[in-house]
Amino acid sequence: MRTLQVDLGERSYPIIIGSHLLGQGDLLRPYIAGRQVAIVTNSTVAPLYLERLQQALGGYAVISIVLPDGEAFKDWQHLQLIFDGLLQARHDRRTTLIALGGGVVGDMTGFAAACYQRGVDFIQVPTTLLSQVDSSVGGKTGINHPLGKNMVGAFYQPKAVLIDAATLQTLPARELSAGLAEVIKYGLICDAPFLDWLEQNIVALRELQPAALIEAIERSCAAKARVVAADERESGLRATLNLGHTFGHAIETHMGYGKWLHGEAVAAGTLMAAQMSHRLGWLTASERDCVARLLIAAGLPVVPPAEMTAEDFLQHMAVDKKVLDGQLRLVLLKAMGEACVTADYPASLLQDVLLTDYAAIVAQL
Amino acid sequence: MRTLQVDLGERSYPIIIGSHLLGQGDLLRPYIAGRQVAIVTNSTVAPLYLERLQQALGGYAVISIVLPDGEAFKDWQHLQLIFDGLLQARHDRRTTLIALGGGVVGDMTGFAAACYQRGVDFIQVPTTLLSQVDSSVGGKTGINHPLGKNMVGAFYQPKAVLIDAATLQTLPARELSAGLAEVIKYGLICDAPFLDWLEQNIVALRELQPAALIEAIERSCAAKARVVAADERESGLRATLNLGHTFGHAIETHMGYGKWLHGEAVAAGTLMAAQMSHRLGWLTASERDCVARLLIAAGLPVVPPAEMTAEDFLQHMAVDKKVLDGQLRLVLLKAMGEACVTADYPASLLQDVLLTDYAAIVAQL
Structure with a gap:
């Protein structure tokens, strides 16, 4: 067992x-x-782990609230189910909410904790790789709005995050890959040696070897904890954690929540960001290809949906939270292992990147 | 013009x-x-003051969002209208929300500001006496839930509060009285000399004499600012601001939001708290009668609804936010001008107070 702060x-x-x-x-x-x-969980995780957690909490008055599984349910109506459950059981201001599940459960439970009686305690117990290395740490909570992802929420920190890597043994391979998109992100934005480690260990990770998983989780969480500690409310550095996310959110929103997994959309978005960085002269074509190869080795899609036009991307990106006074800031790579946030690029270049034939990039690897 | 901090x-x-x-x-x-x-406002206030405020904001890209008027609409569905308006106009993280209206508009706008893109700036421009002396100051924001008032919300402070006492000239007399319930509260909980001033000036206040109104607003806001500065998140002292509110919330919830105005329910609740304090030996019968007389002089009801049983009160009070680990804490008066928060009273005494004939108390004044 290891503990980070x-x-x-x-x-x-x-x-x-x-x-x-x-x-x-x-x-x-x-x-x-x-x-x-x-305990707030979902209908997929409940049969696997709810009873074990309930039993571990002997002595407390424990209720459980089981939400339907999926990003499509990350909305107000389902958030309301948490408030309903808490009020029906007359939970007061000293209650503690425990999020047992993936990113959706964590974001919704955290937001419910932020709002219930104007704020109660909560603990994150993430059971997917994506939530273990990303969403459970840092206090971003929220729900989606029909006009944009995570548009309603709060910065609200948990009291603790408990990561049981053994829960990944029951995680579908597709979701494991989705989590690896965020793991790779940490290497790209701030930890070049970790990128090398990932290239060597990507097979072990996909085979769910415990030591490799724990190492990847720890290095990812350590990177995230550093960035969050330096910039809790995303006024600067923290925005680099969104590498690939602005493009990725556009894909998720356009396709309808849940069709592309978040990590899958981020993977495609990451290659778009790498291509933009390449076009700005910051990454070589070979480095961009390296990014694509690692994402593919992790089992991720890197080609954006064929049906999405450049106009579709621009429209969705215009409501991104990284827009400030009309300027769209993008997270790009100055080098492998070094990210920056910039609005200083020619609009035509962004247009070119949106029109790039990513299938052709993949074909020549 | 006077400025408090x-x-x-x-x-x-x-x-x-x-x-x-x-x-x-x-x-x-x-x-x-x-x-x-x-600018977020409601259908009553918009025709009176929206244009004036819009004109004062030349140079900004200003939108306005007009909600229906009333506590009955202080719910998620109507909060959603604020998010819809912001997203449709593509407001980003640097937007500023301005709440122009009473407590409902202020609470909803503040909560929307707390949640929109995980937090944007907001300014309170309260136009009712109740919101000027109470809800606009201190950062309590939120909406109601069918099972309880203000059960979903956030502590979120405005960037500024702008109180234009001239807006009270258009306030219905009933709402002015409702605001006076909170003004009287400040005297009762922490400012005995202010109570004397109120007894002498209650007629001037009901006649909307500007100097008296500004004096009452300033002394009330000063009291609230002191208490909030000492205890922002209501871990102790701040709870004293809820004198009369636990009983009052039970009345509002039971009767359906909007039938009794908040201040009216608080007035009846305040006499119940005074009676409880009297029964505990902290107030004389004459002091309790003094409380009743001042509330009546302010144009307020002090007799709880005849249809509410003691059981009704207990049931609603059991979900109050002041319940901690099953104990119902009440705000009571140790003396005129001195409040305390206590769960240390015999249950039978609370029962007696709930069963007291308040009409008889009023009849003998």
């Missing part, structure tokens, strides 16, 4: 990483202030 | 109080960071 003053909290931690209630007890606990 | 470190902000301030855009400019402004 997210350093945010009085809002600091630990990330506890290991295998088979879910049944160890003593790991959670220090972070539960009252007697009431509400 | 709410002292909350980096979240500090001014309360600017005066007459005919609404058309003075220069008062707001220092608190607007970007180019986009969204």
Whole structure:
């Protein structure tokens, strides 16, 4: 078991990483202030892990709220189910919410905790690779709006994050790959040696070898914790974590939530960002190809949907949260392992990148 | 014009109080960071003051969002209208929301600002006495849930509060009285000399004499600012601001939002709290009667609805946010001008107080 610390003053909290931690209630007890606990999970995770977690929480008044599984349900109506459950069970301000599941469960539970009675405690117990290395750490919570992803939410930090890598053994291969998109992202934006490690260990990761998984999770969480500690509310550095996300969100929104997994859309978006960086002269064609090869080796799609036009991308990107006073800022790569955020690029170049034939790039690898 | 400061470190902000301030855009400019402004108001206030405020904001890209008027619409569906308006106009993270209206508009706009893109700036421009002396200051925002009032929300401070007492000239007499319930509250919980002043000036206030109104607003805001600065998130002292509110919320919830105005329910709740304090030996019968007389002089009802049983009260109060680990804490009066928060009272005494014949108390005044 390893513990990292997210350093945010009085809002600091630990990330506890290991295998088979879910049944160890003593790991959670220090972070539960009252007697009431509400476990929020979804219909896929509940049959696998809910009972084990409930049993580990002997002595508390525990309720569970089971949401339908999927990004399509990350909306107000389903958030309301959490409030309904808490109010029906008369949970008060000292209740602790526990998010048991992937990114959707974590984002919704965190936002519910931020809003319920104007703020109660919550703990993240992420069960997908994507949520373990990304969404469970850093306090971004929220729901989608028909006009944009994550448009309604809060910065709200958990009291602790408990990562049980053993839960990945039941994760569908496609979702594991989606998580690897974010793992690769950390290498690209701030940790070039980690990129080398990933190239050597991508097979072990896809084979779910525990030591490789824990190493990848720890290095990813360490990178995220550093960035979040330096810039909690995304005024600068933290925006680099969105490499590939502006393009990716456009894909997700356009295709309808849930058709492309978040990590899949990010993978395609990452290659678009790499291509833009290449066109700006920051990455060589060979480095761009390296990015594409690693994403493909992780089992990810890198070619955006054929039906999406440049106009489609531009329209969706115009409502991105990274737009400030009308300027679209993009996260790009200055070099392998070094990201920057910039609005200083010719509009025609962005147009070219949106029109690039990514299938052709992949074909020549 | 007078300016008070709410002292909350980096979240500090001014309360600017005066007459005919609404058309003075220069008062707001220092608190607007970007180019986009969204004025949120309601269908009653819009015809009276929206144009004046819009004209004062020349140079900004201003949209307005007009909600239906009333506590009955303080729900998620109507909050959604604010997000719809912001997204349709592509407002980004640097937008500033301005709440122009009463407590419902302020609470909803503040909560929308807390959640939109995980938090944008907002300014309170309260136009009712109740919102000027209470809800616009202190950062409590939120919406109602069918199972409880203000159950979903956030602590989120405005950048500034601009109070134009001249807007009270168009306020219905019933709503002015409702605001006076909160003004009287400040005297009761922490400012005995203010109680004396109120007894002498209650007629002037109901006649809307500007000097009296500004004095009452300033003393109320000063009291609230002191309490909020000492306890932003209501871990202790701030709870005293809820004198009469636990009983009052039960009345509002039971009767259906909007039938009793918030201030009216608080007035009846305040007499119940005074009676409880009397039964505990903290107030004399004459002091309790003094509370009743002042509330009545302010034009307020002090007898709870005849149809509400003690059981009704207990059931609604059990989901109050002041319940902690099953214990219902009440705000009571140790003396005139001194409040306390306590869960240390016999349950039978609460029962007696709920069953007290308040009409009889009023009859003997």
